[in-house]
Amino acid sequence: MKAEAWLFTGVAGFFAVTAGIYGWFAREPVGKAALVVAFLMASLVASFCWAQHVKLGRRPADDGSAEIAAGAGPLAFFAPASAYPLLTAAGAAVLALGVVYGTWLALIGFGVLAPGVAGFVFQYARREG
Template sequence: MKHETWLFVICTVFLVLVTPAYWLITGDWTGTSALTMTTLLTLMVSLYLGVHAARMDPRPEDRKDGEIADGAGELGFFPPYSWWPLWCAMALGTVVFATAMAAWWLFIIGGVIGAVTLSGWIFEYYRGEHAH
């Protein structure tokens, strides 16, 4: 994780240099505040990755003598396909549209459909052909 740490450290240094320059050139409080918060965010991620990189054993891609075969093995579970995200997105779109139009009856319908589709997405691997 040392490469990732250095990537965020470089971003932090860049933002530390750019933020005062932006303030001196424009005098804009909004942009300066946003750049300051971004600087603090990249600093926080840099510190987190740096602490964890120091505590953990190097990964195969972090070692100089690492081979491609060292990283072999199970990487995780990847679902084959699912229609549930489409229906969840459509239910969310209905809820957002109903909120914008102040149609509370449509909001309730979208919320009920959203609860059903979200439950289907969560529990899709408990039944059917992809059950575990």
């Protein structure tokens, strides 16, 4: 993950510099906000990649002389069938419709979306390994 971490750190740095220059010369707030949000999103991905690099160390893909067989074996844990994706999608759809049709529908959508997201996050919280 080291190459990806450096890539997104560079992207975050680009958006930081661009936001600074744009903020100095521009008189409108929307572009400034968009560049700051782009910087924050790139920083989030970069920090995740750095944390994974520190946690997992070098991958075979990071070594130019590694054999293909070095990457064999289980990669990670992948969840079996779950109802939480369907619940989350339904909640997001109802929430989006609520933005159009009214607050009451948005609240229902949020009420359906929140358990779906919580289920995604905590479904395997007690799993070890």
